[in-house]
Amino acid sequence: MTKWYEEKDLDKQTVISSRIRLARNLKKYPFSAAISEEKSKQLIEEVKNAIKNERTFLSEMFEYTELNNLSYEDKTAMLENHIISADLINKKSPCAALIQNDESVSILLNEEDHLRIQSICAGYNIDKAWQNADKIDDLIEESVEYAFDKNYGYLTACPTNTGTGLRASFMLHLPMLEKTGRIRSISQSLSKFGMTMRGLYGEGSEPLGSIYQISNQITLGKSEEEIIDSLKNLTAQIIEQEKSITEQYKKYHKLEFEDMIFRSYGILKNCKLISSKEAMQLLSDVRLGINSDVLKTSPKANIYNIMMNIQSGNLQKRCGKTLNESERDIQRAQYLNDVI
Amino acid sequence: MTKWYEEKDLDKQTVISSRIRLARNLKKYPFSAAISEEKSKQLIEEVKNAIKNERTFLSEMFEYTELNNLSYEDKTAMLENHIISADLINKKSPCAALIQNDESVSILLNEEDHLRIQSICAGYNIDKAWQNADKIDDLIEESVEYAFDKNYGYLTACPTNTGTGLRASFMLHLPMLEKTGRIRSISQSLSKFGMTMRGLYGEGSEPLGSIYQISNQITLGKSEEEIIDSLKNLTAQIIEQEKSITEQYKKYHKLEFEDMIFRSYGILKNCKLISSKEAMQLLSDVRLGINSDVLKTSPKANIYNIMMNIQSGNLQKRCGKTLNESERDIQRAQYLNDVI
Numbered sequence: 001m002t003k004w005y006e007e008k009d010l011d012k013q014t015v016i017s018s019r020i021r022l023a024r025n026l027k028k029y030p031f032s033a034a035i036s037e038e039k040s041k042q043l044i045e046e047v048k049n050a051i052k053n054e055r056t057f058l059s060e061m062f063e064y065t066e067l068n069n070l071s072y073e074d075k076t077a078m079l080e081n082h083i084i085s086a087d088l089i090n091k092k093s094p095c096a097a098l099i100q101n102d103e104s105v106s107i108l109l110n111e112e113d114h115l116r117i118q119s120i121c122a123g124y125n126i127d128k129a130w131q132n133a134d135k136i137d138d139l140i141e142e143s144v145e146y147a148f149d150k151n152y153g154y155l156t157a158c159p160t161n162t163g164t165g166l167r168a169s170f171m172l173h174l175p176m177l178e179k180t181g182r183i184r185s186i187s188q189s190l191s192k193f194g195m196t197m198r199g200l201y202g203e204g205s206e207p208l209g210s211i212y213q214i215s216n217q218i219t220l221g222k223s224e225e226e227i228i229d230s231l232k233n234l235t236a237q238i239i240e241q242e243k244s245i246t247e248q249y250k251k252y253h254k255l256e257f258e259d260m261i262f263r264s265y266g267i268l269k270n271c272k273l274i275s276s277k278e279a280m281q282l283l284s285d286v287r288l289g290i291n292s293d294v295l296k297t298s299p300k301a302n303i304y305n306i307m308m309n310i311q312s313g314n315l316q317k318r319c320g321k322t323l324n325e326s327e328r329d330i331q332r333a334q335y336l337n338d339v340i
Numbered sequence: 341m342t343k344w345y346e347e348k349d350l351d352k353q354t355v356i357s358s359r360i361r362l363a364r365n366l367k368k369y370p371f372s373a374a375i376s377e378e379k380s381k382q383l384i385e386e387v388k389n390a391i392k393n394e395r396t397f398l399s400e401m402f403e404y405t406e407l408n409n410l411s412y413e414d415k416t417a418m419l420e421n422h423i424i425s426a427d428l429i430n431k432k433s434p435c436a437a438l439i440q441n442d443e444s445v446s447i448l449l450n451e452e453d454h455l456r457i458q459s460i461c462a463g464y465n466i467d468k469a470w471q472n473a474d475k476i477d478d479l480i481e482e483s484v485e486y487a488f489d490k491n492y493g494y495l496t497a498c499p500t501n502t503g504t505g506l507r508a509s510f511m512l513h514l515p516m517l518e519k520t521g522r523i524r525s526i527s528q529s530l531s532k533f534g535m536t537m538r539g540l541y542g543e544g545s546e547p548l549g550s551i552y553q554i555s556n557q558i559t560l561g562k563s564e565e566e567i568i569d570s571l572k573n574l575t576a577q578i579i580e581q582e583k584s585i586t587e588q589y590k591k592y593h594k595l596e597f598e599d600m601i602f603r604s605y606g607i608l609k610n611c612k613l614i615s616s617k618e619a620m621q622l623l624s625d626v627r628l629g630i631n632s633d634v635l636k637t638s639p640k641a642n643i644y645n646i647m648m649n650i651q652s653g654n655l656q657k658r659c660g661k662t663l664n665e666s667e668r669d670i671q672r673a674q675y676l677n678d679v680i
Contacts, residue, residue, distance in 0.1 A: 255670060259612035270606030272599035330595060 004104040005081070007122040010302040011290040014239045016171040016211065017304075018126035019082075020133040023156045023165035024115040024140075025147040031157045032112060040094040044109045050143035051098050051107070051136075058139065062098045062107075067091070073322065076313025079201070082120060086201070087111055105132055107140075112157050113165075115140070126168060126228055153220065163220030168228050170235045171200075173304075175210040175288040176245045177238070183212070186238060194218035195234055200307075209280035209287075209307050214238065246292055261289035265297065268340045273329045279310050279336060286340065300339040310335065344444040345421070347462040350642040351630040354579045356511040356551065357644075358466035359422075360473040363496045363505035364455040364480070365487040371497045372452060380434040384449045390483035391438050391447065391476075398479065402438045402447075407431070413662065416653025419541070422460060426541070427451055445472055447480075452497050453505075455480070466508060466568055493560070503560030508568045510575045511540075513644075515550040515628040516585045517578070523552070526578060534558035535574055540647075549620035549627075549647050554578065586632055601629035605637065608680045613669045619650050619676060626680065640679040650675065 010016065029035055029043050051059050067075060067088055078084045078097075083106045088095050095110040108116040117140075119133035147155040154165040161167070177183045187197040196217045199207040214235055216227045250257050264285035268274075274282075287303040289295030299306060308314055310332045316323050319331055350356065369375055369383050391399050407415060407428055418424045418437075423446045428435050431450075438447040448456040457480075459473035487495040494505040501507070517523045527537040536557045539547040554575055556567045590597050604625035608614075614622075627643040629635030639646060648654055650672045656663050659671055 255612050259614075259673070262610040262612055263607050266606030266608075266610030267603050268606075270602040270609075272595050272602055274599075333599070 001101045003081075003102050004120055004122045005305050005308065006301065008302060010122055010304055011287055011299075013123045014173055014242055014291070015124040015235070016173055017082075017120050017122055018124060018129045019118060019120045019167075019169045019171065019213075019215075020126070020129040021119075021167040021169075022115075022117040022133055022137055023113040023154065023161040023167075024117065024137070025155060025157070026114050027145045027147045029114060032110060032114065033157065035093075035110070037093055040110050043114055044094055044096045046144060047107070047109055047115060047140060048096070048098065050140045054139060054142075056139075058135070061100050061102075062105075063101065065097050065099060067095045067097060073313050073316045076311075077317045078313075080308050080311040080313050082118075084108060085111060085116070105136060107136065113161070124170070126170065126232060130168070130224065130228060160217070161219050164222070164224050164227065166219055166224050166227055167215050168224075168231050169213050169215030170231065172212050172214060172235070172238065172242075173210055173284070173287055173291070174212050174238070174242050175284050176249060177242050178207065178210045180245060182241070182245070183207075186241070187212075190214065190234065191217070193230060193234055195231065208277065209284040211284075211304075211307075246288070250292055250294070257292075258289075258294050261285050261294050265289065265295060265340065268336045270337065271333045273326070274333045274336065275329055276310060276312065276332065279332055280307060283307050283310075297340070306336070306339055309339075341441045343421075343442055344460055344462045345645050345648065346641065348642060350462055350644055351627055351639075353463045354513055354582055354631070355464040355575070356513055357422075357460050357462055358464060358469045359458060359460045359507075359509045359511065359555075360466070360469040361459075361507040361509075362455075362457040362473050362477055363453040363494065363501040363507075364457065364477070365495060365497070366454050367485045367487045369454060372450060372454065373497065375433075375450070377433055380450050383454055384434055384436045386484060387447070387449055387455060387480060388436070388438065390480045394479060394482075396479075398475065401440050401442075402445075403441065405437050405439060407435045407437060413653050413656045416651075417657045418653075420648050420651040420653050422458075424448060425451055425456070445476055447476065453501070464510070466510065466572060470508070470564065470568060500557070501559050504562070504564050504567065506559055506564050506567055507555050508564075508571050509553050509555030510571065512552050512554060512575070512578065512582075513550055513624070513627055513631070514552050514578070514582050515624050516589060517582050518547065518550045520585060522581070522585070523547075526581070527552075530554065530574065531557070533570065533574055535571065548617065549624040551624075551644075551647075586628070590632055590634070597632075598634050601625050601634050605629065605635060605680065608676045610677065611673045613666070614673045614676065615669055616650060616652065616672065619672055620647060623647050623650075637680070646676070646679055649679075 025031060026043060029039055048064055051062050075089045079086055079089060081103060083099060083103055084097060088108065088111055098107040104121060105119045117133050117136050119129045121129045149155055153163040156162045156165055174183060177186065190197050194217050196215060198213045200211040216231055264282040268282050268286060283303050283306060286295060312328060315328055315331055323331060365371060366383060369379055388404055391402050392404065415429045419426055419429060421443060423439060423443055424437060428448065428451055435450040444461060445459045457473050457476050459469045461469045489495055493503040496502045496505055514523060530537050534557050536555060538553045540549060540551040556571055604622040608622050608626060623643050623646060626635060652668060655668055655671055663671060
């Protein structure tokens with residue numbers, strides 16, 4: 001089964017992915033902070049059945065995974081692929097996930113909220129991501145009763161999610177806005193519109209590989225469609241700025257631009273040791289080169305997929321063993337020499 | 341005609357070249373500082389005839405060039421190829437050179453001394469270089485009378501050359517002694533043995549590409565053979581140290597060693613702009629890689645030859661026009677992408 005992030009033409013787009021996350025809680029269970037282990041298990045069972053007992057084509061695409069039984073490396077790889085959140089890696093109490101086979105939809109059970117439904121589509125496809133999440137949400141609601149207030153909307157563990165329970169986001173590759181430092185002022189101005197900008201791995205994470213997530217901060221007092229529309233509008237402007245600055249730079253600093261890209265390509269193709277941080281930077285340059293038609297190379301996977309594959313968890317999964325930092329630097333270099 | 345520096349296997353040797361330089365003056369002319377323009381021309385004619393009127397195989401291999409008529413770029417290229425000295429580039433008064441067709445022997449006329457006979461051989465071949473210089477010296481002496489004192493030996497413009505008038509030198513590639521900083525103590529200790537260490541382009545020049553010239557400082561009170569023998573002994577020790585430190589590093593830091601070499605290779609193969617200084621550094625790494633069997637690449641020329649070809653004068657000669665600094669950086673990158 002091809003995963004959403006394996007799409008071949010992804011490198012040609014500024015938008016890497018579109019994501020919808022819905023926070024839901026079941027009426028008859030206490031919120032996560034207060035729930036007993038017993039009740040947690042019951043809750044997991046109930047939602048699992050809501051999906052798996054439906055004999056629909058959709059429900060058959062989901063696989064159930066108990067997260068507590070997985071190794072640290074496996075969970076890290078799932079985090080790197082944006083299937084689970086960082087919160088679930090070290091969680092001792094019962095938690096689980098229902099994951100669609102192309103990894104485009106995952107339902108996390110007993111995360112901060114009882115349910116986190118997330119739906120990701122490659123590229124600029126937020127409407128499709130919303131439809132997919134909405135469909136799953138409806139499917140589950142046929143069997144369970146959500147905690148819902150007619151004034152506030154969906155009730156959530158953290159009040160910042162109350163209302164729609166929706167977080168809509170785009171993952172963008174913004175190398176030139178980053179290199180020119182303009183990303184900072186964009187990031188600051190987003191908050192005025194109830195939006196926020198984060199790094200590749202969400203809240204508090206460093207912007208690796210010039211990848212930024214833009215998402216809504218406000219979930220209350222607006223409909224899902226309104227939230228998604230204003231996110232789309234702001235994102236369109238950011239994409240336009242990235243494209244325009246790239247064209248300008250490519251036009252007026254052609255050789256410096258090409259030199260930067262080709263050097264990064266040459267290092268990735270030849271290095272024997274490389275840290276994750278450096279590799280992300282060089283991969284970002286190569287992606288910029290492909291996207292701007294400077295580099296006519298065909299990596300064995302799209303650059304975003306390669307970026308996920310060089311992360312610690314995925315790398316160890318690929319090698320089938322635990323690796324220390326310098327072993328990872330070696331394996332990462334070997335992998336990059338081969339795929340770039 | 342293949343030039344001495346075009347030898348294919350040169351990269352496998354620590355010694356790039358062996359050089360002999362003899363300083364000679366003609367008895368019947370004033371030394372260079374005091375000579376008139378008229379006398380300078382007579383002197384040139386006399387030595388030219390001494391070589392060219394001999395109907396021997398040897399004399400037919402020499403081409404006569406009036407340096408005053410050459411362009412700045414052409415003279416710079418000759419300097420870069422170690423045919424002429426920096427002194428001759430801007431000299432206004434008559435000066436000329438007789439150059440053997442493989443560029444292994446050149447006779448400079450009206451440099452600091454009336455005659456500078458220099459003989460270069462690729463690799464560790466100082467005896468051959470000495471024989472070649474000695475042969476030319478004898479050939480000239482059949483027609484002219486040298487300024488010679490039975491106590492002091494050959495008289496020269498600068499007393500540091502008086503006696504044998506000999507400077508014997510090896511051009512060595514010492515990347516690991518440089519990287520580890522050991523080159524400094526070696527350089528300092530050489531003076532105790534009457535030897536000196538210089539950069540690629542002689543006195544006062546920066547050590548580009550980890551290339552060092554080791555030569556005798558003392559010309560008086562020792563025979564030519566004694567000077568050459570002690571230079572050989574010291575050089576053998578330096579070569580041994582370079583080899584030993586390379587082996588050690590290759591053994592105990594295998595991946596760091598390979599990573600450094602392959603990254604440099606990758607940049608040279610892909611850059612679109614490169615300064616001479618950076619290129620020399622990266623070429624030095626690639627030469628180290630070839631010499632230590634880490635890099636199995638076959639550049640279109642040996643690395644030392646490439647190092648000469650990327651210098652400003654040679655680069656402009658190759659392009660057939662004057663280039664400014666950034667144009668040279670572009671042409672240099674294109675050339676390196678192609679030959680490495």
